[in-house]
Amino acid sequence: AIDPSSQKSKGSILGDKNRMEKLSSNPDAFIRPSPSAGTLGGVTRKTRESVVLCEAAGYDVIIIETVGVGQSETAARSMVDFFLLLQLPVAGDELQGIKRGIMEMVDAIFINKSEGEMQRKAKLAEADIKNALHMMPPQPSGWIPQTGLCSALEKTGMDKVWDMVLEYEKAMKTSGWFEDNRRNQEIKRMEQSVMEILQSDFNKNEKVLSVLEQIRKDIYDSKISPYNAAQRLVDLFYR
Incomplete structure (x- = not known):
């Protein structure tokens, strides 16, 4: 519920x-x-x-x-x-x-x-x-x-x-749809789990956390667009 x-x-x-x-x-x-x-x-x-x-x-x-x-x-x-x-x-x-x-x-x-x-x-x-x-x-x-x-x-x-x-x-x-549907649901759940794991790892990444507040401030001050800020954080995460 x-x-x-x-x-x-x-x-x-x-x-x-x-x-x-x-x-x-x-x-x-x-x-x-x-x-x-x-x-x-x-x-x-x-x-x-x-x-x-x-x-x-x-x-x-x-x-x-x-x-x-x-x-x-x-x-x-x-x-x-x-x-x-x-x-x-x-x-x-x-x-x-x-x-x-x-x-x-x-x-x-x-x-x-x-x-x-x-x-x-x-x-x-x-x-x-x-x-x-x-x-x-x-x-x-x-x-x-x-x-x-x-x-x-x-x-x-x-x-x-x-x-x-x-x-x-x-x-x-x-x-045969019943079993087929359940198996496809498991595949979808795997894909969702990948996204959740990546999100969790990103949120805990020290390199990301070290610049996050400054990037938020830059967005607030209109010094950088949200998309470019996001790309910068993602690049930092994978570096």
Whole structure:
């Protein structure tokens, strides 16, 4: 469960677990609240490692609840088998809030709060989303993204969500996409790890640290452009 963090302190209230009263007291469930700490993509730097740890501990179903994702934030997609988007009952022009980048990645979109007076609006929203999904390019997996209605308040629609996940798993394992996708995710994780290691080494490099404050001052005083400053630091790092 990823919680939004302060950009200043990187801290988080970690309220997601607090509102899962019944689930957090279930002996068969484990909830790990994590602050996003400024990481983009709806996840944290160590989300993937947390998933591996939970798998090693014997948990066969692992759900990543993101802090929310934007058009270019695709990190969550690269570490899950099934990507579900929960949407509020909005339709028409309000659907512009759903970024195309997310629509192209989802395996399913469910409209939550489909209850009481909101049911009609939820059905209209689902119809609009179905039309929008028809205009998206085909999924590389061959799966056709599904839609549905649910209500966390009335506890309805959850069985449909789970049945859809199982249907997806069966279809993707039959086609070979399931295993292929997981292996490609591992390759992507390797590439991300290389970037993280380089960033960490750069931040600790003594030659870089010795001139960093002066270069920051030069940028502030408009004596050097940010790009040239960055190139100078990188050259110093590799020297």
